[in-house]
Amino acid sequence: MKKTIFTLLAAGALMGCAQSNDLELEGGLYMKGSSPHxxxxxxxxxxxxxxxxxxxxxFNLNQKQKVRLRAKLLKESVAPGFPAIIExxxxR
Structure with missing residues (x-):
C-alpha cells in the first residue's frame, strides 16, 4: 500500500515538472484598458x-514596439476579454 502511494506521488511529481510554461513570442506591443487600469x-x-x-x-518595454522575447506563462486566458498573463x- 505504501509503495503504491509513493509510486503515484512520484509519477505525479514527474508529470508536473514535465509541463513547460516557457513561451517564445514575437510581435507588437500595445496598451489596452482604460486609463487607471x-x-x-x-x-x-x-x-x-x-x-x-x-x-x-x-525591461523598459513601451507600446508600438516590435519585439521578440522569451516569457513564462503565469496564468492562462480566462475569456476573450482577459488575456493570459506572462512574465x-x-x-532578444
Whole structure:
C-alpha cells in the first residue's frame, strides 16, 4: 500500500515538472484598458493571441514596439476579454 502511494506521488511529481510554461513570442506591443487600469500587451504574430505583460517596466518595454522575447506563462486566458498573463524572462 505504501509503495503504491509513493509510486503515484512520484509519477505525479514527474508529470508536473514535465509541463513547460516557457513561451517564445514575437510581435507588437500595445496598451489596452482604460486609463487607471491600462496594461501592456504583446500580440503574437504567429498565433495572433494576446498576452498581458506583468513586468514590462523591468525591461523598459513601451507600446508600438516590435519585439521578440522569451516569457513564462503565469496564468492562462480566462475569456476573450482577459488575456493570459506572462512574465518576461529575456528580450532578444
Amino acid at each position: 491600462s496594461y501592456l500587451v504583446i500580440e503574437d504574430s504567429k498565433s495572433h493571441k494576446s498576452y498581458k505583460i506583468q513586468n514590462a517596466k523591468r 518576461v524572462v529575456e528580450v
